[in-house]
Amino acid sequence: MPWTLARRAARLNPSTIREILKVTERPGIISLAGGLPAAETFPVAAMAEATARVLRDNPREALQYAASEGYGPLREWVATELATQGLSVDAAQVLITTGSQQGLDLVGKVLVDPGSRVAVESPTYLGALQAFAPFECDFTAIEGDEEGPLPEALEAARGARFMYLLPNFQNPSGRCPSAQRRAQLAEKAVAIGLPIVEDNPYGDLWFDAPPPAPLSAQLGIGENGGAIYLGSFSKVLAPGLRLGYVVAPKTLYPKLLQAKQAADLHTPGFNQRVVHEVIKNGFLNEHVPTIRARYKAQRDAMQAALLRHLHGIGCRWNAPVGGMFFWVELPAALDATALLDRAVEAGVAYVPGAPFFAAPEPRHANTLRLSFVTVPPAQIEQGIAALGRVFAQALG
Amino acid sequence: MPWTLARRAARLNPSTIREILKVTERPGIISLAGGLPAAETFPVAAMAEATARVLRDNPREALQYAASEGYGPLREWVATELATQGLSVDAAQVLITTGSQQGLDLVGKVLVDPGSRVAVESPTYLGALQAFAPFECDFTAIEGDEEGPLPEALEAARGARFMYLLPNFQNPSGRCPSAQRRAQLAEKAVAIGLPIVEDNPYGDLWFDAPPPAPLSAQLGIGENGGAIYLGSFSKVLAPGLRLGYVVAPKTLYPKLLQAKQAADLHTPGFNQRVVHEVIKNGFLNEHVPTIRARYKAQRDAMQAALLRHLHGIGCRWNAPVGGMFFWVELPAALDATALLDRAVEAGVAYVPGAPFFAAPEPRHANTLRLSFVTVPPAQIEQGIAALGRVFAQALG
Numbered sequence: 001m002p003w004t005l006a007r008r009a010a011r012l013n014p015s016t017i018r019e020i021l022k023v024t025e026r027p028g029i030i031s032l033a034g035g036l037p038a039a040e041t042f043p044v045a046a047m048a049e050a051t052a053r054v055l056r057d058n059p060r061e062a063l064q065y066a067a068s069e070g071y072g073p074l075r076e077w078v079a080t081e082l083a084t085q086g087l088s089v090d091a092a093q094v095l096i097t098t099g100s101q102q103g104l105d106l107v108g109k110v111l112v113d114p115g116s117r118v119a120v121e122s123p124t125y126l127g128a129l130q131a132f133a134p135f136e137c138d139f140t141a142i143e144g145d146e147e148g149p150l151p152e153a154l155e156a157a158r159g160a161r162f163m164y165l166l167p168n169f170q171n172p173s174g175r176c177p178s179a180q181r182r183a184q185l186a187e188k189a190v191a192i193g194l195p196i197v198e199d200n201p202y203g204d205l206w207f208d209a210p211p212p213a214p215l216s217a218q219l220g221i222g223e224n225g226g227a228i229y230l231g232s233f234s235k236v237l238a239p240g241l242r243l244g245y246v247v248a249p250k251t252l253y254p255k256l257l258q259a260k261q262a263a264d265l266h267t268p269g270f271n272q273r274v275v276h277e278v279i280k281n282g283f284l285n286e287h288v289p290t291i292r293a294r295y296k297a298q299r300d301a302m303q304a305a306l307l308r309h310l311h312g313i314g315c316r317w318n319a320p321v322g323g324m325f326f327w328v329e330l331p332a333a334l335d336a337t338a339l340l341d342r343a344v345e346a347g348v349a350y351v352p353g354a355p356f357f358a359a360p361e362p363r364h365a366n367t368l369r370l371s372f373v374t375v376p377p378a379q380i381e382q383g384i385a386a387l388g389r390v391f392a393q394a395l396g
Numbered sequence: 397m398p399w400t401l402a403r404r405a406a407r408l409n410p411s412t413i414r415e416i417l418k419v420t421e422r423p424g425i426i427s428l429a430g431g432l433p434a435a436e437t438f439p440v441a442a443m444a445e446a447t448a449r450v451l452r453d454n455p456r457e458a459l460q461y462a463a464s465e466g467y468g469p470l471r472e473w474v475a476t477e478l479a480t481q482g483l484s485v486d487a488a489q490v491l492i493t494t495g496s497q498q499g500l501d502l503v504g505k506v507l508v509d510p511g512s513r514v515a516v517e518s519p520t521y522l523g524a525l526q527a528f529a530p531f532e533c534d535f536t537a538i539e540g541d542e543e544g545p546l547p548e549a550l551e552a553a554r555g556a557r558f559m560y561l562l563p564n565f566q567n568p569s570g571r572c573p574s575a576q577r578r579a580q581l582a583e584k585a586v587a588i589g590l591p592i593v594e595d596n597p598y599g600d601l602w603f604d605a606p607p608p609a610p611l612s613a614q615l616g617i618g619e620n621g622g623a624i625y626l627g628s629f630s631k632v633l634a635p636g637l638r639l640g641y642v643v644a645p646k647t648l649y650p651k652l653l654q655a656k657q658a659a660d661l662h663t664p665g666f667n668q669r670v671v672h673e674v675i676k677n678g679f680l681n682e683h684v685p686t687i688r689a690r691y692k693a694q695r696d697a698m699q700a701a702l703l704r705h706l707h708g709i710g711c712r713w714n715a716p717v718g719g720m721f722f723w724v725e726l727p728a729a730l731d732a733t734a735l736l737d738r739a740v741e742a743g744v745a746y747v748p749g750a751p752f753f754a755a756p757e758p759r760h761a762n763t764l765r766l767s768f769v770t771v772p773p774a775q776i777e778q779g780i781a782a783l784g785r786v787f788a789q790a791l792g
Contacts, residue, residue, distance in 0.1 A: 002589045002591065003507065003558075003591050003620075003645070003647070003648055004507070004512075004557055005506060005507065005651060006505065006506055006507055006508055006509045006512075006531065007509050008505065008509075009505075009506050009507075009651050009655075012506070012651055012654035012655055012658065013654060014650070014654060015464075015654070015657045018463075018464060018657060034461065035461075036460060036461055037460075039456035039459070039460050040456075042455060042456060042459040042460075044451055044455040044456075044459070047451055047455070047459070048447075048448060048451040048452075048455075051444075051447045051448075051451070052444060052447075052448065055440055055443055055444040055447070056444075059438060059440040059443070059444075060435035060436075060438060060440075062636055063435070063438040063440070063443070063634035063635070063636040063637065064432060064433075064435050064438075064634070064635060064636050065430070065431075065432055065630075065635045065636065066636060067414075068411075068414060097660075098494050098638075098660040098663075098664075099660050099661055101658075101659070101660050101661045102659060102660040105658060105659045105660070109402065109404065109405075109530060110401060110402060110405050110408070111399065111400070111401065111402055111405075112402050113402045113403050113404075116400075116402070127658075127661070130654075130657065130658045131658045131659075133658075134505060134655065134658055135402065161400055161402075162399075193398045195398065195399050224399075234461075238459035238460070238666075239459070239460060239461045240457075240458055240459040240460050240461065240462060240664060240665040240666045241459065241664055241666055242494075242660060242661070242662070242663070242664040249399070251399070252399055254410070255401060255405050255408055258408035258409060258410060258411070258526075259405075259408055259530065261411045261414060261526065262408065262497075262501060262523075262526045262527050262529075262530055263497070263498060263501045263527075263659065264493075264494040264495050264497050264498040264501070264638060264660075265495055265497045265523070265638070266638070267494075267638070268494075268636060268637055268638040268664060268667055269636040270634075270636045270637055270667070271664055271666070271667065
């Protein structure tokens with residue numbers, strides 16, 4: 001039959017990470033690939049109590065069609081929580097989404113035309129590239145350093161529909177701009193009239209000190225401010241609930257809401273009520289520190305393993321102060337994509353760095369991303385040791 | 397700040413129904429407006445048991461990131477269930493979606509270009525118009541009769557990317573084409589090379605006899621067949637779970653899957669596992685007949701009320717043999733949109749018919765949709781009586 005694909009379908013591609021994840025589901029593979037939170041941190045008992053309560057006290061409301069904006073008390077909770085981070089918004093500006101990935105899709109749908117430009121970090125979150133690309137934008141990659149994008153490099157983004165930024169413990173690079181860098185970035189964005197889409201899935205996962213206030217706090221969201229802010233419950237509770245949110249200027253909110261209605265009517269009300277029931281009395285204040293402590297220990301384990309097994313063969317990396325990822329540069333002669341099969345044969349998986357670049361270049365071929373949160377320290381050591389052997393062998 | 401909207405944002409509009417629903421949430425309003433299943437039918441006890449079991453036996457898997465395709469056993473269940481309806485597909489062709497609304501969004505994203513044509517029934521499901529319109533298609537409305545679209549009228553759809561059809565107890569008209577009509581439609585679709593997107597949220601809600609086999613069964617889905625089929629758990633379990641599915645030809649499946657990854661990574665695994673736990677041992681065989689019996693009694697109550705209060709003033713309607721809706725034609729002098737405020741003042745709400753037409757014309761102004769499933773018989777009688785008074789008064 002004569003199905004005709006939309007032109008944008010050419011910009012849809014298999015997710016490299018999701019394809020790699022299939023490989024890593026094979027028993028015996030130590031996966032440092034996926035951005036999978038440690039399942040041990042999922043608050044199963046609290047979830048079980050909350051679901052039982054929701055289904056006892058408000059089953060019909062939880063299981064019926066619900067408002068596209070999201071569950072009112074959860075939207076209020078988000079607004080209150082953001083205020084503690086210095087970001088002042090009304091609950092009416094909060095749109096609950098089916099994971100923050102959906103927030104990216106809605107932003108793309110409402111703001112991106114074919115041939116328009118979207119500025120991104122270099123490297124940037126792969127899922128954002130995948131969300132925006134089908135709307136047929138051209139990406140402008142903004143150069144940066146170990147701290148984040150360079151303020152003067154934002155000049156290249158002039159005229160873009162927006163710049164997508166993930167300032168806190170970025171996926172994949174782990175970097176986290178200082179307050180000063182953020183102020184410079186915000187100033188430059190205002191100067192050139194560049195709206196910012198700020199994604200913050202990892203901000204709560206800091207190890208020694210919380211990250212500086214979001215860029216959105218400086219740019220303002222408000223009535224018609226220069227920022228959209230995205231958050232998620234995936235990393236502080238559990239990703240299988242698919243619960244995130246978008247906070248938008250009041251002038252933009254109605255279009256995002258209409259896009260949400262068209263996309264899936266509303267995010268499951270059951271999930272929203274259960275999560276609100278879990279968190280409403282300060283649960284996260286007790287819970288998130290346990291995640292931080294675990295991840296910090298695993299960060300330390302990976303740092304030690306990298307020093308033991310990859311330092312001597314000329315690899316370089318940053319030591320992240322939060323989040324989930326190490327970003328590694330292999331010796332220039334090595335190609336992380338080409339070596340992945342050998343690593344998997346050796347029982348360990350990672351994600352090559354190239355897909356995280358809007359326009360991958362040969363100079364990106366030796367990069368890769370390692371998650372330190374998915375497997376415990378003993379397996380981290382074992383996995384990095386295996387990688388060390390694979391890379392050493394490849395170097396001859 | 398200079399946010400620039402994408403051109404497609406002009407094709408995003410507030411959902412008439414969702415706006416009306418806000419009005420109808422006011423206490424004391426009898427809502428015949430929304431397509432809300434009767435909350436009394438939600439299987440709360442089974443849900444509570446299933447969630448407890450999932451969180452006891454597989455909490456980590458249920459709460460972790462999961463496959464974009466959906467939960468394997470649920471996909472198998474769908475394929476097996478469709479086989480009983482004469483539709484033979486592999487589980488590998490089933491994509492679990494966040495409600496079937498998301499299926500429509502994904503279909504639009506993958507198949508609809510700006511300026512391309514999408515054929516729809518007249519009237520058609522409003523949510524489908526809202527899902528497809530942002531991809532900037534032109535709609536071609538296919539004329540029909542009380543049974544459904546006219547096979548010869550499909551000629552007008554020649555060259556369209558696809559025709560969207562909701563054959564079983566259509567929303568909003570309630571109509572249900574016979575097996576003969578379906579065969580004629582399928583034959584004509586094949587003759588003119590017109591792919592079909594078949595939506596079936598209401599097929600299980602039959603009162604006296606099940607509807608004929610889906611059009612997709614005649615067209616075939618298979619490797620590269622002429623149909624995509626959408627289903628939902630919203631009407632047989634509960635809509636607040638947001639669980640639906642798309643079944644696509646194998647050649648199209650990868651693009652829909654990639655669009656799904658970009659849209660929300662995956663549908664909540666927690667919800668998928670809970671629903672599978674509820675239904676895996678034949679629960680729906682016991683449960684759905686109780687919904688049918690309830691809705692049939694409410695259909696009868698509305699039919700009786702319409703005869704009592706609207707027949708005498710020149711209204712006409714079909715008597716649906718399944719589903720959730722009556723479609724009413726008022727005397728030509730009345731405008732259902734204009735009269736809605738007066739109806740709400742009188743304590744009853746409905747949805748005017750005009751938004752269900754791709755290109756509303758003055759001749760559609762006297763149509764409206766009534767849901768008979770949301771409120772019990774006594775309120776149905778009370779609501780229709782109030783409508784009768786409002787319309788009689790408007791006629792002078």
